[in-house]
Amino acid sequence: MRVFAMKRSAVLLLIPGIVVLILSIRSFGAKNTERVYVGEKVCRQCHHQSGGRNQFNPWRLSAHAKGWAALAMPEAGKIAELSGVAVEPFKSPICLGCHTTASDVEDWERDETFRLQDGVQCELCHGPGSEYIDPAVMEDPDAARAAGLRMPDEADCMVCHREKGSHVAVLNVKKFDYGEALKEIGHAGTGGPLEIPETKPAEPSEGPRYVGPVACAACHDQSTPRHEYSKWRYSKHAQAYAILGTEQARDIARQEGLRSDPQQTKQCLSCHVTGYGEPAGRFTETYDMAQGVQCESCHGPGSEYMAEAVMRDPVASHQAGLQKPDAANCRGCHTDGIHGHSFDPDSMWAKIDHSRWEDRTYSSVEYKTPFNLAITSDGSRLFAACEASNSLMVVNPKTRQILKEISINDQPHFVALSPDESKVFVSNRGSDNISVIDTRTYRILSTIQVGDEPHEIAMNPEGTRLYVTNAGSYDVSVVDLQAGKEIKRLAASRGTWGVDRSRDGTKLYVTNNLPRYGKFRETSKSEVTVIDTRTSTVEKRYTVVGANLLQGVAASPSDDFTLFTLIRTKNLVPMTRTIQGWIMTNGIGILWPDGRIDQLLLDRWDDYFADPTDIVFSKDGKYAFVSGGGVQQIAVVDIEKMKALLRNAPEKERREILPNHLGVSNEYVVKRIDVGRSPRGMVVSPDNKYLYVADGLDDAISVVDLTQLAQVAIIDLGGPDTLTTARYGERIFHNAAATFGRQFSCHSCHPDGGIDGITYDIEPDGLGFNPVDNRSLRGINDTAPFKWEGTNPTLKRQCGPRLAAFFTRIDPFNADQAEALDRYIVTITMPPNRYRDIGEDLTPTQRRGKQIFERMYDNSGNLIPKNKRCNYCHRPPYHTDRKTHNVGSASWLDTHGTFDTPHLTNIYMSPPYLHDGRASSLEEIWTLYNPNDTHGMTNDLTKAELNDLIEYLKTL
Amino acid sequence: MRPAYIASWLVIGLCAIVGDIPVVAQTSSTADTVTYGKTPEEYYPYSRFQNPYNKFFIDTLAYPGYGRHIPEPDHIDSVNIGFIGPIIRSISESAGGPEDIPYRVGQRTVRWDGFYASPLAPWGIKMLQGAKLAVEQANARGGYRDSIPYNLVVKNDNGQWRASGRALIDLAYKDSVWAVIGSMDGANSHVLIRVALKIEIPVMNTADTDPTFIETNIPWVIRNITDDRQMSYLLADYAYKKLGLNRVAALRESDRYGRMSIDEFRDASTRSGHPFLVEMQYQEGDTLFTTQLQRIKSMNAEGVVVWGNPREAGLIYNQMHALGMDLWMFCSDRVVSGTFLDTVGPDANKVAAGYPYNPTSKEPKYQAFVQAFQERFGDAPETYAAHAYDGAEMIIEAIRQVGLNRAKIRDALVRMRNYQGVTGRKDLDAVYSNRSPAYLAVLENGHWRFCSRADLFGKTAQADGKMKSKE
Amino acid sequence: MIRWMTVIIALLLLSYPAAGQEPAAGKAGQDGEPYIYTDWECFTTESTHGGLINDHIFYIKVDGEKVWFATEGGLSMYQNGQWTSWTEDDGLPWHVVSSIAKDPTTGDLWIGLFGYGLARFSGGYFEHFTQMNSGLLNDVVYGVTVEGDNVWVATTAGISAYNTVTGNWRVYNERNAPMEEVWTYSAMANDGKVYFAVWGGGILEWDVATQSWTDYLDPDGEMEIDLYRDDGLVHVITTSAYYIDHTLWATTYFGLSRYDGRNWRGYMDIDSGLPSNFLNFVVARDGNSNVTCTDKGVAMLMDYASDTWVTYARPSGDAKTWTAYVMAGNDTLRTVPTNLSLPNHFTIATDIQGDDVWIGTGHGVARGIGKEFWSGLKPVESGKEQRGGFSLFNIFKKKE
Numbered sequence A: 001m002r003v004f005a006m007k008r009s010a011v012l013l014l015i016p017g018i019v020v021l022i023l024s025i026r027s028f029g030a031k032n033t034e035r036v037y038v039g040e041k042v043c044r045q046c047h048h049q050s051g052g053r054n055q056f057n058p059w060r061l062s063a064h065a066k067g068w069a070a071l072a073m074p075e076a077g078k079i080a081e082l083s084g085v086a087v088e089p090f091k092s093p094i095c096l097g098c099h100t101t102a103s104d105v106e107d108w109e110r111d112e113t114f115r116l117q118d119g120v121q122c123e124l125c126h127g128p129g130s131e132y133i134d135p136a137v138m139e140d141p142d143a144a145r146a147a148g149l150r151m152p153d154e155a156d157c158m159v160c161h162r163e164k165g166s167h168v169a170v171l172n173v174k175k176f177d178y179g180e181a182l183k184e185i186g187h188a189g190t191g192g193p194l195e196i197p198e199t200k201p202a203e204p205s206e207g208p209r210y211v212g213p214v215a216c217a218a219c220h221d222q223s224t225p226r227h228e229y230s231k232w233r234y235s236k237h238a239q240a241y242a243i244l245g246t247e248q249a250r251d252i253a254r255q256e257g258l259r260s261d262p263q264q265t266k267q268c269l270s271c272h273v274t275g276y277g278e279p280a281g282r283f284t285e286t287y288d289m290a291q292g293v294q295c296e297s298c299h300g301p302g303s304e305y306m307a308e309a310v311m312r313d314p315v316a317s318h319q320a321g322l323q324k325p326d327a328a329n330c331r332g333c334h335t336d337g338i339h340g341h342s343f344d345p346d347s348m349w350a351k352i353d354h355s356r357w358e359d360r361t362y363s364s365v366e367y368k369t370p371f372n373l374a375i376t377s378d379g380s381r382l383f384a385a386c387e388a389s390n391s392l393m394v395v396n397p398k399t400r401q402i403l404k405e406i407s408i409n410d411q412p413h414f415v416a417l418s419p420d421e422s423k424v425f426v427s428n429r430g431s432d433n434i435s436v437i438d439t440r441t442y443r444i445l446s447t448i449q450v451g452d453e454p455h456e457i458a459m460n461p462e463g464t465r466l467y468v469t470n471a472g473s474y475d476v477s478v479v480d481l482q483a484g485k486e487i488k489r490l491a492a493s494r495g496t497w498g499v500d501r502s503r504d505g506t507k508l509y510v511t512n513n514l515p516r517y518g519k520f521r522e523t524s525k526s527e528v529t530v531i532d533t534r535t536s537t538v539e540k541r542y543t544v545v546g547a548n549l550l551q552g553v554a555a556s557p558s559d560d561f562t563l564f565t566l567i568r569t570k571n572l573v574p575m576t577r578t579i580q581g582w583i584m585t586n587g588i589g590i591l592w593p594d595g596r597i598d599q600l601l602l603d604r605w606d607d608y609f610a611d612p613t614d615i616v617f618s619k620d621g622k623y624a625f626v627s628g629g630g631v632q633q634i635a636v637v638d639i640e641k642m643k644a645l646l647r648n649a650p651e652k653e654r655r656e657i658l659p660n661h662l663g664v665s666n667e668y669v670v671k672r673i674d675v676g677r678s679p680r681g682m683v684v685s686p687d688n689k690y691l692y693v694a695d696g697l698d699d700a701i702s703v704v705d706l707t708q709l710a711q712v713a714i715i716d717l718g719g720p721d722t723l724t725t726a727r728y729g730e731r732i733f734h735n736a737a738a739t740f741g742r743q744f745s746c747h748s749c750h751p752d753g754g755i756d757g758i759t760y761d762i763e764p765d766g767l768g769f770n771p772v773d774n775r776s777l778r779g780i781n782d783t784a785p786f787k788w789e790g791t792n793p794t795l796k797r798q799c800g801p802r803l804a805a806f807f808t809r810i811d812p813f814n815a816d817q818a819e820a821l822d823r824y825i826v827t828i829t830m831p832p833n834r835y836r837d838i839g840e841d842l843t844p845t846q847r848r849g850k851q852i853f854e855r856m857y858d859n860s861g862n863l864i865p866k867n868k869r870c871n872y873c874h875r876p877p878y879h880t881d882r883k884t885h886n887v888g889s890a891s892w893l894d895t896h897g898t899f900d901t902p903h904l905t906n907i908y909m910s911p912p913y914l915h916d917g918r919a920s921s922l923e924e925i926w927t928l929y930n931p932n933d934t935h936g937m938t939n940d941l942t943k944a945e946l947n948d949l950i951e952y953l954k955t956l
Numbered sequence B: 001m002r003p004a005y006i007a008s009w010l011v012i013g014l015c016a017i018v019g020d021i022p023v024v025a026q027t028s029s030t031a032d033t034v035t036y037g038k039t040p041e042e043y044y045p046y047s048r049f050q051n052p053y054n055k056f057f058i059d060t061l062a063y064p065g066y067g068r069h070i071p072e073p074d075h076i077d078s079v080n081i082g083f084i085g086p087i088i089r090s091i092s093e094s095a096g097g098p099e100d101i102p103y104r105v106g107q108r109t110v111r112w113d114g115f116y117a118s119p120l121a122p123w124g125i126k127m128l129q130g131a132k133l134a135v136e137q138a139n140a141r142g143g144y145r146d147s148i149p150y151n152l153v154v155k156n157d158n159g160q161w162r163a164s165g166r167a168l169i170d171l172a173y174k175d176s177v178w179a180v181i182g183s184m185d186g187a188n189s190h191v192l193i194r195v196a197l198k199i200e201i202p203v204m205n206t207a208d209t210d211p212t213f214i215e216t217n218i219p220w221v222i223r224n225i226t227d228d229r230q231m232s233y234l235l236a237d238y239a240y241k242k243l244g245l246n247r248v249a250a251l252r253e254s255d256r257y258g259r260m261s262i263d264e265f266r267d268a269s270t271r272s273g274h275p276f277l278v279e280m281q282y283q284e285g286d287t288l289f290t291t292q293l294q295r296i297k298s299m300n301a302e303g304v305v306v307w308g309n310p311r312e313a314g315l316i317y318n319q320m321h322a323l324g325m326d327l328w329m330f331c332s333d334r335v336v337s338g339t340f341l342d343t344v345g346p347d348a349n350k351v352a353a354g355y356p357y358n359p360t361s362k363e364p365k366y367q368a369f370v371q372a373f374q375e376r377f378g379d380a381p382e383t384y385a386a387h388a389y390d391g392a393e394m395i396i397e398a399i400r401q402v403g404l405n406r407a408k409i410r411d412a413l414v415r416m417r418n419y420q421g422v423t424g425r426k427d428l429d430a431v432y433s434n435r436s437p438a439y440l441a442v443l444e445n446g447h448w449r450f451c452s453r454a455d456l457f458g459k460t461a462q463a464d465g466k467m468k469s470k471e
Numbered sequence C: 001m002i003r004w005m006t007v008i009i010a011l012l013l014l015s016y017p018a019a020g021q022e023p024a025a026g027k028a029g030q031d032g033e034p035y036i037y038t039d040w041e042c043f044t045t046e047s048t049h050g051g052l053i054n055d056h057i058f059y060i061k062v063d064g065e066k067v068w069f070a071t072e073g074g075l076s077m078y079q080n081g082q083w084t085s086w087t088e089d090d091g092l093p094w095h096v097v098s099s100i101a102k103d104p105t106t107g108d109l110w111i112g113l114f115g116y117g118l119a120r121f122s123g124g125y126f127e128h129f130t131q132m133n134s135g136l137l138n139d140v141v142y143g144v145t146v147e148g149d150n151v152w153v154a155t156t157a158g159i160s161a162y163n164t165v166t167g168n169w170r171v172y173n174e175r176n177a178p179m180e181e182v183w184t185y186s187a188m189a190n191d192g193k194v195y196f197a198v199w200g201g202g203i204l205e206w207d208v209a210t211q212s213w214t215d216y217l218d219p220d221g222e223m224e225i226d227l228y229r230d231d232g233l234v235h236v237i238t239t240s241a242y243y244i245d246h247t248l249w250a251t252t253y254f255g256l257s258r259y260d261g262r263n264w265r266g267y268m269d270i271d272s273g274l275p276s277n278f279l280n281f282v283v284a285r286d287g288n289s290n291v292t293c294t295d296k297g298v299a300m301l302m303d304y305a306s307d308t309w310v311t312y313a314r315p316s317g318d319a320k321t322w323t324a325y326v327m328a329g330n331d332t333l334r335t336v337p338t339n340l341s342l343p344n345h346f347t348i349a350t351d352i353q354g355d356d357v358w359i360g361t362g363h364g365v366a367r368g369i370g371k372e373f374w375s376g377l378k379p380v381e382s383g384k385e386q387r388g389g390f391s392l393f394n395i396f397k398k399k400e
Helices: A004-012 A019-026 A038-046 A056-061 A063-070 A072-082 A094-101 A122-126 A135-141 A143-146 A154-160 A165-172 A178-185 A212-216 A228-234 A246-254 A264-271 A295-299 A314-319 A327-331 A344-351 A640-650 A651-660 A727-733 A799-806 A816-827 A845-851 A921-926 A942-955 B008-016 B101-106 B121-140 B164-173 B186-201 B230-241 B256-261 B263-271 B288-299 B308-322 B337-346 B364-377 B383-402 B406-415 B453-457 C004-017 C393-399
Strands: A370-375 A382-386 A389-398 A401-407 A412-417 A423-428 A433-438 A444-449 A455-460 A465-468 A474-478 A484-490 A494-501 A506-515 A525-532 A537-544 A553-555 A562-569 A585-590 A597-601 A612-617 A623-628 A633-638 A667-675 A681-683 A690-695 A700-705 A710-716 A883-886 A896-902 B079-085 B150-154 B179-182 B202-204 B222-223 B250-254 B277-283 B302-309 B327-332 B350-355 B420-421 B424-427 B439-444 B447-451 C040-043 C057-063 C066-071 C074-079 C080-088 C097-102 C110-112 C117-122 C125-128 C141-147 C149-156 C158-163 C170-174 C184-190 C193-198 C203-207 C213-218 C237-245 C247-252 C255-259 C264-267 C279-283 C292-293 C297-303 C307-311 C323-326 C331-337 C349-354 C356-361 C364-368
Touching: A038 B186, A038 B302, A056 A370, A063 A228, A072 A094, A072 A165, A072 B202, A094 A154, A122 A143, A122 A370, A135 A143, A143 A612, A143 A816, A154 A465, A178 A597, A178 C125, A212 A228, A295 A327, A327 A344, A344 B439, A370 A690, A370 A700, A382 A412, A382 A423, A389 A412, A412 A455, A412 C097, A423 A455, A444 A484, A465 A506, A474 A494, A484 A525, A494 A553, A506 A562, A525 A562, A525 A651, A537 A597, A553 A612, A585 A612, A585 A623, A597 A640, A597 A651, A612 A681, A623 A681, A633 A640, A633 A681, A640 B256, A651 C364, A667 A710, A845 A942, A921 A942, A942 C170, B079 B121, B079 B164, B121 B364, B121 B383, B150 B164, B164 B179, B164 B186, B179 B383, B179 B406, B179 B424, B186 B202, B202 B383, B230 B263, B230 B327, B230 B439, B230 B453, B250 B256, B250 B263, B256 B263, B256 B302, B277 B288, B288 B308, B302 B308, B302 C323, B308 B327, B308 B337, B364 B383, B364 C004, B383 B406, B383 B420, B406 C110, C057 C364, C066 C110, C066 C349, C074 C097, C080 C149, C080 C292, C097 C184, C110 C141, C110 C149, C117 C141, C125 C149, C141 C193, C149 C193, C158 C184, C184 C237, C193 C237, C203 C237, C203 C247, C213 C356, C237 C279, C247 C292, C255 C279, C279 C349, C292 C349, C292 C356, C297 C349
Parallel strands: A370 A412, A455 A494, B079 B150, B079 B179, B179 B202, B202 B222, B250 B277, B250 B302, B302 B327, B327 B350, C057 C097, C057 C349, C097 C141, C141 C184
Antiparallel strands: A370 A382, A382 A389, A389 A401, A412 A423, A423 A433, A433 A444, A455 A465, A465 A474, A465 A494, A474 A484, A494 A506, A506 A525, A525 A537, A553 A562, A562 A585, A585 A597, A612 A623, A623 A633, A633 A667, A681 A690, A690 A700, A700 A710, A883 A896, B350 B439, B420 B424, B439 B447, C040 C364, C057 C066, C066 C074, C066 C097, C074 C080, C097 C110, C110 C117, C117 C125, C141 C149, C149 C158, C149 C184, C158 C170, C184 C193, C193 C203, C203 C213, C237 C247, C247 C255, C255 C264, C279 C292, C292 C297, C297 C307, C307 C323, C323 C331, C349 C356, C356 C364
16 A cells, blocks of 8 residues: 555646546555655646646644644753653653654555645645545545545644643743634635646756755754754755745745736745755755745755765765855845845844754752662661652761762662662653662663563572562562572562561562452452562452552561551542541551451541651561551551550450541551651661661651650752752652641552542542542643543642632642642653553554554444544544533433543553543443443454553554 | 365366376275266266266265253253354354344334344245244143243344354253254354254254255254255256256355355356356445446456346346346345345346245145244245254154254254145255255246246156166 | 376375384283272262253363363353352353353363354353354354364364464465365364364364474275275374373374374274274373264373283173273283273263272263372283283174
């Protein structure tokens, strides 16, 4: 198909005699055709002619034509940052989706005549042209439509032009007015006779030839630091030819006594088009006069110096004809007084200067954000994995001096020492790997790929195997350190998070942050997975009922039980209900050797203990310390008292009362120690004198004296002094002070900016109606409106008074706080898609899936109504039209049926699905909950075809 | 099911053209004279040059398993009989029966808009109505042992999702049915019977004419409808011997129905020296066939075999005539339907289709059935209704004879070697497939005329058709 | 015309078995004697007081000291004389279990559920995969096997492969594999290959190294006949495949096939120790011997070269115990009584545990105790030789 398409439109550029060929293909019927983007240059063959056929000019002069070039502007980088886009704008499918055409298709779907650099061109609005470019087809509106010609409406434009928070913040753009915009870019044609002159390729003449800017762009594009092509494309020079098609140009021509069309007048063209008047043999076929005043006007014809080897050699390139322009060049056209302008070389030069580009580093302030700690057996070195600074910091806990900071990628999360302490291992949540670092030289020895979003690390006693919990892929990687690679993947539950080894070394206890997939409106069931280190196999998978967000885990030194942190979320009852601790209660689980699991709360009825994050034992096993991420405290649990309470409690009370009892924590929580902001990982010094706590949002480590049970010092990790708005927001996000009784923080429901995997009843009715599934905060800035009902136009509104009314039950955030929270949330990045690298071709399965996503006909050949096609509501680049629709997904608990169209970026990351989380997998959306094709036409699909569709959805 | 074995066709086809060629004679190790499927010698595979090492489907299929020892349950409220047929097309229902089946059964037809209903649904509903009528009549007679009612448990067969397997598993393990009627589509019927073999439960097929359906040696399967093998032989004889055509092309649906069911016609044509000029395909749901028809026209074909559903067959007929091709069209029994007639109009001629029984029979038993069906459903029965009725009657009779034990019900069913149903006499062969003679439906001015082999070839039809029945 | 004739003759020669492919003529009873399982342990639900959860056995999987049983009523495990079982009450998603595979790397058990998908049995917890919530092509699962990180599932609508590391599902059916039909009934991975018995589609081979498919079909392409004995796969209605020693064994409802990568060998009731052509399952010790489950007993090919078989069956419907028939080809040399007392010889499943062999029937399982087991033929002690000379095949034919 690709070869065929290329041949087709390439030939069309020369002669129109291709008609028959195209017709023969169309006779197979629209159902079977594959459409290819041909590019504006092909459209121009008919749409850049005198009479009512000059649609080319207005487009070329419009901002659309500069869409791609705009992504090189410094502002673009800032906008990307605010949109949670982790890559450079001109690489981001999201940015490219609106700034150019056919960015999300595969190579074969772009004809050789198509150029991404032409930005938003004809086919973004009118559809890929290969099947309708034939004049015979275009003359027949029905045939053209059948062949894929689209006439865009407001909805099409709004896919990109709907207000985006990031763009408003940076560019301060005014609200998009469809009517006005239409006037601006309107290019209605009146038709008229069509002439396609026969052109014969000319014999090349002697000397260097003009190659055109597209050839230059092969090297001088976005990938070069200076983006020369984009800079030029943004300048008036690039419009010099098109401008001749304007009324203003005709006026000027008339004033100068010229009667003919300026675009066909020698006097105009000689300055408005590069190389005009040269013999035909002086131009290669890549040259295009419509590009106006091009690189070669100043630098000379490029055919001889364009080769990279020549360009890299100043002498050779000069000899090959590369000219260094000066004001004299410019004066050739910019003569004083021309068209009433005077020529000021310096100011003009500044305008088009592309020898350098503005500073493109956006946020200069870089925080540390230590997450987890490890300490050497002699207590001389403390290692801290710092997520924000992408580094591992080494400090001397005694002198509190920073010994070293080692840069690693990406989002370092956990740190662990090898038994002989010769190596330290760091899990990198962002790049899905483990950095192996020499503890003497601090050199990175190797990087080992593991599962998605690796969190914690444990080792077998011999130190030959590494066990890594993968929160993203819901499993445990087993790494053979001799082989230096992952050798197997062990099953776990969901959001696999923490791990600790039993003191006898035979068992690993693994926590899972998210509850298992369960039935709709069923109590959460979470899991503690036990792994046998002798066989590296899963030994047991224990169920923890009524709890979720199992994170920290620690096996007692005496090996007679294991503790883990948990939250008991009351998500099945309306938030108006306050029995048993209202929305969330925070506590610990105790796993006994016989498999029994007890649950106890760390909360007090008047002061909760939000976000229990990590848990460690004192060396003597007397105490367990739990870091309360949301309350900036460490809870000290007296183990003997805890055991006594459980021992003395009647069975029924132990099973049914204690897990929810808010009045007993003072019996075993002997102290709450104040530490810094967002305390996370902890370690106890080998001499059992100190507890070190990573104060994530203070860029510091608290030193807690275990005899006084009090913070006695702070180790500063050297973060910046300035507090950015985003950082301020991050602190609010992680602080439970914003909720009644310090029950929970924003982070409680959005760990790692993602989801807690459960459905809530947060509506005001208080009757249990309208349950809604939690949605991820990753990369959501430009996907407004928010809420499943789609009633919040901005994040500020989402986090505003309504939040106080239904969630926090406390004074709403003030304007500054809301602003800061908003700024932080939009910087929560969306990780790169794990099913398809940027620019990577689709697999055959994904390709078949894409055809289903975009199909117009069902398996029986019936035309599918627009609103039953996937890409009607889920429009690229975010794959949402940002509107609400009724897709028949309402349950008996819903008072209405219309819901926000969710974006599909990395959709695989956030099960369950549908507004109320009924579908535990993407499959279930259609296998169970779309019986009447109300959520897209899918019932005609075979199971294999549905699989294709889902494999494609995972790549979005 | 068998591979499209070009090599062997080529050999046989060429044999036919160049006449007999000397080959090493080898006697069959099972020297018997019985021919499976009443296959005329001239249509028998490799018959021109090689006796096979072994022949199958000759010996009566046995079930030597354990099931007969399982005792009858002490107490049941109803005697459940399963039904699996194409009613609607919906993924959500692929794992079980749709709640609205009773409603749909009440309605006369299901409009096929390609969205919700399977293209087979109109027939599936007829099939269901036929089975329901038999069950209702049995209950009116007092039910099982004059006290326990029979109950038809209905499951939808969503062909898209090969749902018949799961449907049968639910029927067997959750609804505890004793035997099952189903299904229609060849691919899904195969799925169904392989599941039945593992569960060990009898399956009565009343609607799948795929010849290979029964060629699987599953001792739990009985088919009471005449298959495409018999219909193809009659069609081939009609085309080549009666009409004397020589140049026949084929245009079939690309799915399994088109692929498998045309097989016997293709082999018969090749082996009788009239290999298809060309065999082209179309997809279910296609509406434009001119590309294929122009090719056929260019080959000066005298007839075209069209194997598929009536909607497409009707369009092909019309487009063929629009191209000035006044050819004979040979089709499967599926085109003998209102959809086809509505499409081609009242003046249509020169279409012949196989048909599994004589719907114009004046037999009192058949007439009584037609009347009862009319009264119950307000609509005339057709082949799917009539055969499902016979199938349900056979199951009920088997249960009456031996009680509630799946293996014994199976034994009783396979003993009914010459069952006399409303669709006529059922002659079950060694693998329990009905081999009673097929009928030919010939379209004359928009009306079907049904002819037996005798009507076409005279009383000496057997000799005329070179038939060598060994049953 | 000459060209046609050449083509025809070429094709005929291609499809005609070359001389020399036949194994050496059978000399069983003269060159030596095969091992005979005379001592059997029988287990039924009744005899194990419910230890064996159900008598209708669908699959047997030997796992070191453990033996797993897929039954119509749940999952059972036998170890050191003890039985353990799992049903819906213990978290098993569905009680009709069709197949079992062990992942040697993770230790997880993969369980095919008849009509209800697939389950991963890990750490005592069952994780459920269905056509509704995963990439599994169909809930009717007949076979499952593990190859590397991939769990291959034979379903009635094609083949699904689940990668336990990436979590990706791949599906294979007529669109992307050489599948004449999609109804897949057994999966078996060994030695860099994965074999599938595709019912109506012959045998499908997946080569792990090249990630490509090869299909093996019946060369005569006809359902109702087998044109030549050794021209290829006996029939396309296959039920199981077993690959060992670079030798493929395949059962069909029309006989048994053996393929050593170069030559095919066909076995039917008329020419071998098979008591029937209706074959449910085959497991092989090596390229020379196998255990084949039929609807009329168990046939064990003990020595390929001499075509020596020992077939175990009930001589009559009312016999208390099964008899062992020592056979050369289709000739019975002698019969030996055994203590195998299962009430019916419709055998469905088998597996080999060291020298022992397990068989599963429609009513109970039995273990043949291979005390002093020897493979191949053992030289005959003088005077011990007995000859029968009647055809077992004929006996069973008469019985029907």
